[in-house]
Amino acid sequence: MSLRNRLVEPFEKIHYKKIQVIITFSFLTLTIGMVVLVSIMLYNKFSKSAEDNAYLNIGQIIDQVNTNLEFYVSGMKDIFEVVQDNIANSHDISGVQLHEQLSTILNTRKDLVSIALFTEDGQLVHNTPQISMRPNSMLTKQGWFENAKQHPGVLQFSAPHIENLFKQPYRWVVSMSKKIEYYEQGREQAGILMVDINFKTIDELSKRVSLGKKGYVYIIDGLGNIVYHPQQQLIYAGLKYENLESVLNYAYGTYVDESTGEERIITIKTVEPTGWRVVGVTYADETMTTRKDLGSFMIWFLLIVLIIVLIVSVFVSYKISKPLRVLERSVKKVEDGDFGAIIDVSGAYEVEQLSKRFNLMIRRIRELMDQIVKEQEGKRKGELEVLHAQINPHFLYNTLNSVTRLAEMGRKEEVVTTITSLSKFFRISLSKGKHVITLEDELEHVRNYLIIQKIRFKNKFRYEIDAQVEALSCMTLKLILQPLVENAIHHGIEMMVDEGFIGIYAWIEQDELFLRVTDNGLGMTEERVAKVLSNEGHLSGRGSGVGVRNVQERIGLYYGNAYGLTFESELEEGTTVTIRLPIIRAVDQGGDL
Known part of the structure; x- marks a missing residue:
């Protein structure tokens, strides 16, 4: 398959x-x-x-950006300190040596735009390179200048702006400023030192960052001013919105922002010492891909x-x-009647065991069926023997021969008694074809048989029949007492010199029916009892034709092997046969067995 x-x-x-x-x-x-x-x-x-x-x-990406910016800012801070030290160590701000030193510093870094020193009222003291200032630059109003004055001794970083102090190309710069002390003509003065850094380097550091297809990084200062944004022009034009108020609440951390209508993951790091915040924006739909x-x-x-x-x-x-x-x-x-089916099922252990038990069951069923067939054959054989006994010609011949002799002798009463008993004997034997009759009829049957045999044997024996009244209505197989009485006459009493005695008794004990036939005849040995039970003791032609063994087999077939005959016999003492049967009343009998 x-x-x-x-x-x-x-x-x-x-x-x-x-x-x-x-x-x-x-x-x-x-x-x-x-x-x-x-x-x-x-x-x-x-x-x-x-x-x-x-x-x-x-x-990690934002950390890397933050680290790069801090590293870069730290480098710029170091350069600022070098410039500050050179100015502090110079006794004349206008000296040629200082100018050369500052020019050397400026030329070593391409991202340095200019170095300038101003008085507190905004007058130019020194600048490198030496370029003229633009008029109306409003120097003192610029944020880097004011912050330096308000926080003396603290380095200040401005937001990106266009450098407009000197007459040179406009550039986006970040200004570092600080209030310092310097010497001019031998006198110590206070001034504002400024170093402009080209914003392009910071811009390039930020542009390298990639946070998905739509994500980006921007930088703001501590006041919320945008230092860098990849879409800065859209911000200034009002075409893009950043929720900076929420960002200013965090120095470090991550939170989810939905102010723009989309779920965005905001990650913040602070750049030291500038106070700038590096803000990473990642869109949740990309993160959750x-x-x-x-x-x-x-x-x-x-x-x-x-x-x-x-x-x-x-x-x-x-x-x-x-x-x-x-x-x-x-x-x-x-189920369909095929008991020859033997299966050989392979599979699980339980299935194999079940198939074996099934085969054993089938074999047992066949054995039981064969046993039932044999038992039924035995039953039919026994019934045929009983039927044959009912019309046994030898018994009828012997009885009629006795009647003839009695008639010739003029013993009319005995003739009438014999014929009447014979009639009743055969009437009960036939019983309209029934195999089960009441105990009362069975006792009447054996009584008629005893009357006939007593006349035939010239009163050679006497008999007694005694039964409990309750037992008379019990049902029993017919012709189970007569063979025992016949056996007692022919094998026990016929050969005796003294008068014989046959007693027949019936009683109920412990819900069972007991029948007993006893005689005072010659008795039997155990071997003789065995022969009688095997039917070898039956004298065909002289009795009714129903052997003792036939009685035993019929009882076993009808009632089971637990019931049947029990023999007690001693030589010169007599024989007692007891029959044990179940109690079956006429109302319990569903029909003929």
């Missing part, structure tokens, strides 16, 4: 109580539940890890697993249930 047929066959006739269906759906349900549970756990774990990794990656991809993967993975599990569960359940279906078909054959 091909794999396709194996997979299709179970679904041709689906019954929800079939073991194959139960195994398939149980295995499928358990597997689906486990796969779904594991998938959810893995999805949550991986998506959380992906989200944490995304945050960590963003943080990994979660979406993972979710799609999990869905496809689950579908593939379900298909595989379905195929495997159907195949496995088919293999498990196949021997059971073979066993089912064998049982169906037995």
Whole structure:
């Protein structure tokens, strides 16, 4: 059988109580539940890890930008301190030596634009390179100048602006300023030192950062002024909005911002010592792409697993249930009457054991059927023997011969008694074809037999019949007492010199019916008793034709082997035969047995 047929066959006739269906759906349900549970756990774990990794990656990028800026600012700060030291160590601000020193410093760094020293009221003291100032520059109103005056001794960094002090090309610069002491013509003076840095370097450091397709980095100062923004022109034009108020609340950290209508992840770091804030903006839909991809993967993975599990569960359940279906078909054959079906089922241990027990059961059934057939044959044989006994010609001949002799002798009363007893004897023997009669009829039958035999044997014996009144209505097989009485006459009393005695008794004891036939005849040895039970002791042609063994077999067939005859006999003492039967009342008799 091909794999396709194996997979299709179970679904041709689906019954929800079939073991194959139960195994398939149980295995499928358990597997689906486990796969779904594991998938959810893995999805949550991986998506959380992906989200944490995304945050960590963003943080690392912002840290790197912050580190680069701090490193650059630290370098600029060192240059400022070198310039400040050169000016402080010069005894004449206008000396040629100082000018050469500052020019050397300026020429060593391409990102240095200019160095200038002003008095507190805004007068130019010295500048490198030596370029004329522009008129109306409003020097004292510029932020870097005011901040330096307000915070003496503290280095100040300005926001990016266009350098407009000197007559040179306009450039975007960041101004470092600080109130310092200097010497002019031997006198110590207070002034404002300014060093302009080309903003292009800071711009390039920030532009190198990539935070996804839409993410970016911008820089603001401590007052919320934008130092750098990749879309600065849009900001100034009012076409783009940044929620700077929230940013100013954080020096470090990460939070989610939805002020622009989109979910954005804001990561902030502060650049020391400038106080600038490096702000990383990442869009959540890009950050969560990994979660979406993972979710799609999990869905496809689950579908593939379900298909595989379905195929495997159907195949496995088919293999498990196949021997059971073979066993089912064998049982169906037995149900249809075929007891020759011997199965050889291979499979699981339990199935093999079940098939073995099934074969043993079939063999036992066949044995029981053969036994029943034999018993029925024995039963029919016994019934035929009883029927034959009912019309035994030898018994009838002997009785009629006795009647003839009695008539010739003129003993009319005995003739009438014999004929009347013979008539009643045969009437009860026939019993309208019934095999079970009341104990009362059975005792009447044996009484008529004793009357005939007593006349025939010329009063050679006497008899006694005694039965409990409650026992008379019990049902019993017919012709079970007469063979015992016949056996007592022919084997026990006929050869005696003294008068014989035959006693017949019936009583109920412990819900059982007991019948007893006793005589004072010659008795029997154990070997003789065995022969009588084997029917070898039956004298064919002289009695009724029903042997003692026949009585035993009939009782066993009708009532079971627990019931039957018990012999007690001693030589010269007599013989006692006891019959044990179950109590069956006439109302319990559902019909003839």
